[in-house]
Amino acid sequence: MPDKRAAIRKILNRIVESVHNLDYEAVRDLIPDDGVYFGSSAVKAQGYDELYKKQFSRVWPNIDEFRIDPSSISIHTSGKIAWAICLFESSVSGTDGESSARRGRMTFIFECRDEKWVMVHSHDSLYPTLEDQ
DSSP, rough: OOOHHHHHHHHHHHHHHHHHHHGGGGGGGGTTTOOEEEESSSEEEHHHHIIIIIIIIIHHHGGEEEEOOOOGGGEEEEEEEEEEEEEEEEEEEETSSSSSEEEEEEEEEEEEETTTTEEEEEEEEEEOOOOOO
């Protein structure tokens, strides 16, 4: 298998491009039916269909300028498992039409199945507010 970290970094770039282009199908093959995911909108979703319904379709159309901070990416591997953590930012328009920053962190767990990396878990959350600390 080629360099595992490079493969995971390529997947992260693919996810960012999918969000930019609202191309939900571009990540379908990364999300197996037995994967479980947490999101800023989805309390819990299993498989692509639930993740699309509870997270992607609710969040992606409402954000702009989504990006992962490349300097924050940390990728680790062990056998057929890889995990990555990173910070993200985007903007969202409020009801008043004003744009505001939306920042958070993401964790991904990947498993190599049949020589292909799939995302078996992800968890994204917005930064805690001062009241949460």
